Amino acid sequence: MAILLAMPAFALIIHSAVRQSRDSINEAIVDGKKLVYNIATEQYNLAGDAEQLLTILAQLPEIKSHNVAATNTILADILRKSPQYGNVVITDRTGEVWASGLPRNVSFSLKDSRTFQNALTTGRFSSGEYIVGRISARPTIGFGFPLLSEEGTVGGVIAVNINFHYVNELINHGGLPPNSSFSIIDYKGVIIDRNPSPEIFAGTRVEESAFLKMKNGPEEGSDTDSDSVEERHINIYRKLYLQTEKAPYLYIRASIPLQVAQLKAKKALIYNIAILTPFLLATVILVMLIGNYCFVRRINKLQEAAQTLAEEGLQVSVSTVVEGGELGNLALAFDEMARKLTIRELELVRNQEELNELNRSLMRRVEEETERRLKHERLLARHARLVAIGEMIGAIAHQWRQPLATLGATIQSIRMAWERRCIDDAFLENAEAEAQQQLYYMSDTIEDFRNFFNPEKVIEVFDLDENIQDVVQLVGAQFNASNVGLRVVNNLSGGRTKVRGYRNEFKQSVLNLVSNALDAINGHRQGGSGLVVIGLSEGAQSVVVEVKDNGCGIPKEYGDKVFEPYFTSKSEGKGTGIGLYMSRLIIEESMGGRLSFTSGPDGTVFRIELPRDESGEVEHNG
Template sequence: MDRFLSLKLRTQMMIMILLMAIGSMGVILYSAERQREADFREAAHLSLSLATAVHNDQNVLLSGAEQLLSTLSYVEAVRKRDAAEVNRILAGLLKKSPQISNLLMIAPDGTIWASAVPMAKPINAAERRYFKAALQSGRFSSGEYTIGKVLSKPALSFGYPILDENGKVQDVAVAAFTLTNYEKLLDSRNLPRNTSLLLLDHKGTVLFSNKPRELVGKQDRPDLFAAMKKEDLGSFSAKDINGIQKVMAYHQVYLKGESEPYMYVRAGIDKEWVDKKSSLPLMANISAMAAIVLLTALMALYISKRAILDKVRALREGTQKISAGDLTVRVNDNVAGGELGELGAAFDSMAQQLSVDIERRKRAEAEALAKGEELDRYFNNSLDLLCIADTSGCFRRLNPAWETALGFPLDRLVGQNFLEMVHPDDVAATADAVAVLERNGEIRSFTNRFLHADGSYRSIEWHSVRPDGNIIFGAARDVTDKILAEEEKLQLERQLLHMQKLESLGVLAGGIAHDFNNILMAIMGNAELALMRIDKDSPAVDNLQKIEQASTRAADLARQMLAYSGKGRFVVGNTDLNRLLQEMLHMLELSVSKSAIVRLDLHPSLLQIEADATQIRQVVMNLVINASEALGDGRGFISIKTLSLKCDRSYLKKAWLDVDVPEGDYVCLEVTDTGCGMDSATRSKIFDPFFTTKFTGRGLGMAATLGIVRGHRGAIIVESEPNQGSCFRVLFPAAGSAAELSEAPCSQENWRGHGTLLLVDDEEAVRCIASEMLQQLGFDLLTASDGRTAIELFSANPGIGVVLLDLTMPQMDGERCLVELQKIRPDVKVVMSSGYTEYEVTQKLRGKQLAGFIQKPYKLSALVEALRPIA
């Protein structure tokens, strides 16, 4: 560059003109290339526009053909296969549809029984693709390139299935197209000469070609056909079948319901047309540029002397005088007009401008001082935490908001290394963030915990920048409350999701237990009747007793499943939890490990609870056995404690699935052990059904415990850490009144019934065994498998005294059947039977005046107890 500037001005101008010419030539060549690319895009656009027009025209044509064939399917003559009449109709339609070459009607065996064009002999089209596709899919289907059997000309046919009243294909209506009409479409468009148009079927067979027409029926080149399969539409440059380089565009044509295109449309424009279109502007531009460069050179020689060289000489002489200190010289007097004249005027005002600049600099320094004071006021009054620190981690300046946030005075924080105040778990991440800040110059969002004066930690969210040097500017906010609120929300969402999962499993468990009870009914009943009828000395007695015992254990399992579902309460009343625990103490000591010591700590004035004592015993037993298993073979203590609590919402938030537990007075059962404890993963699954950490067991104990507690509108709080034991606090709503004990009715083994009894149950096994039991008791028996049959039998037999009615039945359940029976006879005696418990059934049928209830599976003795008071 220095060497260039040392040349004479005229030489520099000539070099610049030459460089300008070279640059202009580059621009022209670049523009020509861009124009050539634009011409290629135009050719591709024209090709794609033609392909799209054919695609759209074909879709309109097929839509009309499908509508025509659909209309034909409703013609009475077509339905009756009146060949003569249908031939006449098809011929008339063919005259009105010049784009269709033929219309056919084909029977399911492939025989063409009607044609718009007369057939010389019977023809079968069973092997045609459009026929087979229409039969298989039951919808409008496409064919492929074929030589028509009626016209003996190339055609593309489409089949439409005609369905009978049963939805089966009665016939296939066919429309055939020769596709020659696209010659007119091509001629009507203003396209370059030698533009080609091809239509191909799904196999690549040419259906239509304008140049040359001899390609019809031949296979397309595999590479060209493969290029059209990549996507629905596109363009590419390649040699066509005749070896001519073309810019091609294609469009796939689909039929509704078909996953592959039935036809491909490809249009092409010769590359030679593009090249000619691009070369003419290039030659014209080059010629014009040569003339301009020559004229510019001549003008530059003339202007350089008159407008530049003479004025520069005068300007140089005036500048030498000014540099010598003569500020009175006026250069502009010798250099008139133009930019050089402006330069002379600038020299004239230099001295005056220097004094103005000095004054302006003083003013700017004063303004900067004022702005600094404003920034200080903003820094000190901002509610955000603002700081200036160095990269070594020391605070250099802090605003007063830090004192409010952390509780330390500012003089204690300034000079402090902030890494010493960061929570130990966040030190490494904070150091990494400082490294990122040094490398990238900014950190937009980073959160760590800072020590507060009271010993706690506050979460601080940072936005820091490092413009240059070792200085860091930071802006932060205390987000502790925001993080705690988000964690609380997340915990609530997790609890709600878990509750929904347990609720769904509870519904499933209740349904399984209900059906299980029906099965056990047949097993237990048959075993009981067999024991009554068999000789007491028979060796089968022992087997029957074992069957009865196994059935009883299975019934206990079903009750556990009902308890988990929250539907397991039987007899609810005021219960003294202290008395219940004292009665169970001996049994609990026998149930736990020999190395475990059980301790009772009972509140002296404990409030009573409204509960089912039997299920509360199960809760206590499950918790104590779980505590014993946590102790393992080692020695340890199991503490059982009762107390009265007044629970507010903050305390109930700790409960397992506490969303529906209200505030108020609660009786607390606390079971604590000194065993192995649980980690967070085990605690989250402890109440899941079938979850167990033991090699044996079903995993239903704690799940049933949760179900019982939920059924009593209570809650469970679990506290446990590995190797630190576990504490289960079960909360039951307190009740005010004392427990009322009811005396159980005395059973009478020899009791006999009389009269007619109607047994209603949809389970055949239950009906069979219950019938035998009722006949054993002496009843005349009528049976019904559903509610409607029961109503008919009850209406036809006025002597029916008692109805033993199943609650859960299809079509008409027990509740609806009970209402209809009471309409017929309001004083009818109905004993309801169900696999669910009496509590659930009586709540469901409240106000329906039941005579009694018996829970499945039941024995003969339970049947006597239910029927004796009313039969």
């Protein structure tokens, strides 16, 4: 509360300080503009006097006749009587100096100077740029005037430069704050003269951004920036023109330190603070005493009661400790809050017990559902395996039909030879060898099927093409018996690619797809030869196996149900509806791949995408 009471006084002090600071800055800008105006006026006067002087000199017969001795005497006399000029020189048309007000020991030329070139080109009084005098060795700026011959052509140039050392003494610099400065800058941004310290800054360039502000700004202006010493300055400038030129030839710039300009405002702020501080302190002390008596002690009691309420329980009464007034009403509100919190706490305990019981019930249901699903999936897998085994028994029958026929023919030939009494050792050996060969073939077939359905689930790196060939060998006899072609198109680089996963489960998935393709062709063939193509290809990070048939395709209404368990489009007794479901589980969940299909009137393509194995691990064959 004490701070709130003191706020208006602080606000008044701050407002007064801001206003005085703004007034101080405006006052400094006005003083700077006065200085810039005085310097500009002095420069305009110098330029006007120089133009009159050069105009008169151009008419003198001594100069027109190139009387060197007489001309040097005249020019030297002018410099003695007019110390505002640094030197006066006269050149011929080529720029060679033939007369000078200051003694010259060597000859020199002004042909490269802007003063000479502008006067020679325009034929009028012209300005120059920053130069260092050839004889005086002082930084200056010159003016040129054309020297006309009797034919009216420019035969030379009379040039005069300014003695800024003398000019500085004429400028009233006493009204500005300390550490202020002014600069005279040429049209390129080069400092010709600066007060103070002209010897340090003459010939240096003004900062590019500051010069562009003057060049692109109005005829006169002011701004605030910071220099390389990070001290903020108020800058005031003005452009100077010759009547015969459109562009400014000089910029006058005054710079006043912002901190110095605001010194008066800071002193006023300190004075106001010193005057008002005792009154503020007295007010604060008085408010603290009143507040302690009326509020602080009762608030402390209320705080102690609230602390007791938090530590000892919600049954503590606060209104018995603090009575009367607004704080008494607050104590009653505390008691009401404690009562409602007690009710809410009891409700929370009851709700928590109900929630715990619900969680226990949900956990039991989740466990039961999980167990049911696991049993269901195991049943599906067992069912799929039995179906695949049944299909394999059919494949074995096809595989054994030929060797059994051969064995039957061999036995028949032995009987016929016995009846004819033409059995000899060679005949028996040939018959035995042929029978053994067929038996070995049948034994190998059984071994292949046994390995195919090996229940071992071991993640291994295996050759994709080799396992596809195993599937082709297993179902080859069935395809031959059905007069359906089965072809493998290998587009893998090098013909072989390794993948990581479950070898036998992968072969079982491919077998399901190939068997479905055979069933689709046998069940819906409308003439012509059936064909199933197993294509192997590769992408950037994957390998692709496509099983394509030329059957009738899958109807659109079945597209979303193909991979659902127990769904089949085959006639009753010819399909279980779990083959594609299990194939998708194997490819996507067990091997991290993707199984999809596209279908049309010309057939169906099932596509398996598997990640390529880049580990370089050696293939396991056992």
